[in-house]
Amino acid sequence: MRRPALLFALFAVTLAAPALAAPVPPAALAAQGDPRMGPLPVFEFHSGFWVNLHHFLYQQARERRDPGASKAAPAALPGFTQDEQRAWEAAVAFYAANYADKDLLFNSDLTALKNQLGDFEDCPELSGASRKECNAGLPGKITPVLNRAAPVYRAHWWPEQDRANRRWVAAVAPLIREKGLDLAQRLAEIYQSRWPREKIRVEVTLYASSPGAYTTLDPLRLTISSSDPRNQGQAALEMLFHEASHGLAGPVQEAIVRECRQRGKAIPRDLWHALLFYTTGEAVKSAMAAAQAAPAPEAEPAPGRPLPGMPLPESAAKPAYVPYAVREGLYARGWSGFQRLLETYWQPYLEGRASFDDAIARMVSAL
Numbered sequence: 001m002r003r004p005a006l007l008f009a010l011f012a013v014t015l016a017a018p019a020l021a022a023p024v025p026p027a028a029l030a031a032q033g034d035p036r037m038g039p040l041p042v043f044e045f046h047s048g049f050w051v052n053l054h055h056f057l058y059q060q061a062r063e064r065r066d067p068g069a070s071k072a073a074p075a076a077l078p079g080f081t082q083d084e085q086r087a088w089e090a091a092v093a094f095y096a097a098n099y100a101d102k103d104l105l106f107n108s109d110l111t112a113l114k115n116q117l118g119d120f121e122d123c124p125e126l127s128g129a130s131r132k133e134c135n136a137g138l139p140g141k142i143t144p145v146l147n148r149a150a151p152v153y154r155a156h157w158w159p160e161q162d163r164a165n166r167r168w169v170a171a172v173a174p175l176i177r178e179k180g181l182d183l184a185q186r187l188a189e190i191y192q193s194r195w196p197r198e199k200i201r202v203e204v205t206l207y208a209s210s211p212g213a214y215t216t217l218d219p220l221r222l223t224i225s226s227s228d229p230r231n232q233g234q235a236a237l238e239m240l241f242h243e244a245s246h247g248l249a250g251p252v253q254e255a256i257v258r259e260c261r262q263r264g265k266a267i268p269r270d271l272w273h274a275l276l277f278y279t280t281g282e283a284v285k286s287a288m289a290a291a292q293a294a295p296a297p298e299a300e301p302a303p304g305r306p307l308p309g310m311p312l313p314e315s316a317a318k319p320a321y322v323p324y325a326v327r328e329g330l331y332a333r334g335w336s337g338f339q340r341l342l343e344t345y346w347q348p349y350l351e352g353r354a355s356f357d358d359a360i361a362r363m364v365s366a367l
C-alpha cells in the first residue's frame with residue numbers, strides 16, 4: 001500500500017526541522033519499550049538503518065514504476081543540495097532497474113539482501129572502508145549506490161523514520177510483555193509445532209511491502225511497517241504473531257496436502273494461510289477478552305461494580321477485538337468458503353472438542 005500523504009508529511013517535518021547531526025543510535029532496540037522493565041519476551045526488535053533505507057528506496061522505485069506515475073524528470077527535492085539530489089536519484093533509479101519488479105517476499109535475491117543489510121545495521125558504510133568488518137559483501141553493484149544514498153537518507157529522512165519505528169515498538173511493548181509468552185505457547189500447541197527457542201528478529205521499517213508486513217524463513221525474520229494503519233494498536237500484536245506463525249505453519253500445510261492427496265482433491269492454495277489468519281485472530285481475541293475479564297491486580301471493586309472475574313455488563317464492556325481477516329475484509333474478498341470451513345471444523349479443535357487430525361480431515365473432505 002502506498003501512502004504518499006504520509007511520506008509527504010514526513011518530508012515536511014524534515015524540512016521544517018534542521019537535519020539532525022547526532023550519530024545514529026545502535027539499531028537493536030536495547031530498551032525494547034521501557035528500559036526499566038528489561039528485554040521483551042518472544043521478539044527482538046530492530047530499527048535498522050540499512051534495512052530501512054533499502055525498503056524506502058524500493059518503495060520509491062515502485063511508485064515511480066506505477067502506471068499512474070509521472071514520466072517527467074523527478075522534481076527537485078526541496079532542501080537538497082545538487083549532489084544529494086543526484087545521489088538519491090541514482091539510488092532510486094538503481095532500485096527501479098534492478099528490484100522494483102521483484103517481490104520482497106518471493107524473490108530470493110531480495111530476501112538475502114534484506115538479511116545481509118540487517119546483519120550490518122550498525123555499520124556506517126558497507127564497503128569495509130571504515131572498518132574491515134563492515135565489508136558486507138553485497139552482490140552486484142549495490143554497495144556504492146547505498147553508500148552514496150546513505151548520507152542523504154540520514155540527513156533528510158532517517159531521524160524521523162527511526163523515531164516512528166521506536167514509537168511503534170514502545171506502543172506494542174506492553175501487550176507483548178503481558179500476552180507474548182502465553183500467545184507463543186498457545187500457537188505452538190495449536191500448530192503442533194515448537195516455538196523458536198531464540199527470540200524472533202523483527203525489522204521495524206516505515207514501509208514493509210504492500211501487505212504491511214512479511215516474513216522470510218531460514219532464518220525466520222519478520223519485517224513490519226511501523227506506519228501502516230493496519231498494524232496499529234492491538235492489531236500490532238496480531239500482526240506480529242500472524243507473521244511469526246508463518247514459521248510454525250509446516251505441519252498444518254503438510255496435513256492439508258496429505259488429506260487432499262488421500263481424497264484425490266486439488267490442494268487449495270490459500271487454505272493454510274486463511275487458517276493462520278483465523279487462528280491468530282481467535283487467539284488474540286481470546287487473550288484480549290481474558291485481559292478485560294481479569295480484575296486489575298490491587299483494585300478493590302467499587303460499589304456497584306461487578307466482582308472480579310464476573311463479566312462486565314454489556315454497556316460497560318469494551319467492544320471485543322475484531323481479528324485482522326474480518327476487519328480488513330480478507331474473507332469477503334474470496335475466502336468466505338474458507339471462513340465457513342474454519343468456523344465449522346477448525347474452531348472445535350481450538351476449543352478442545354476435536355483433534356488436529358480430525359479437524360483437518362473434516363475441513364478437506366468438506367472442500
Ligand SMILES: [Zn+2]
Pocket residue numbers: 242243246273276
Ligand atoms: Zn501471512
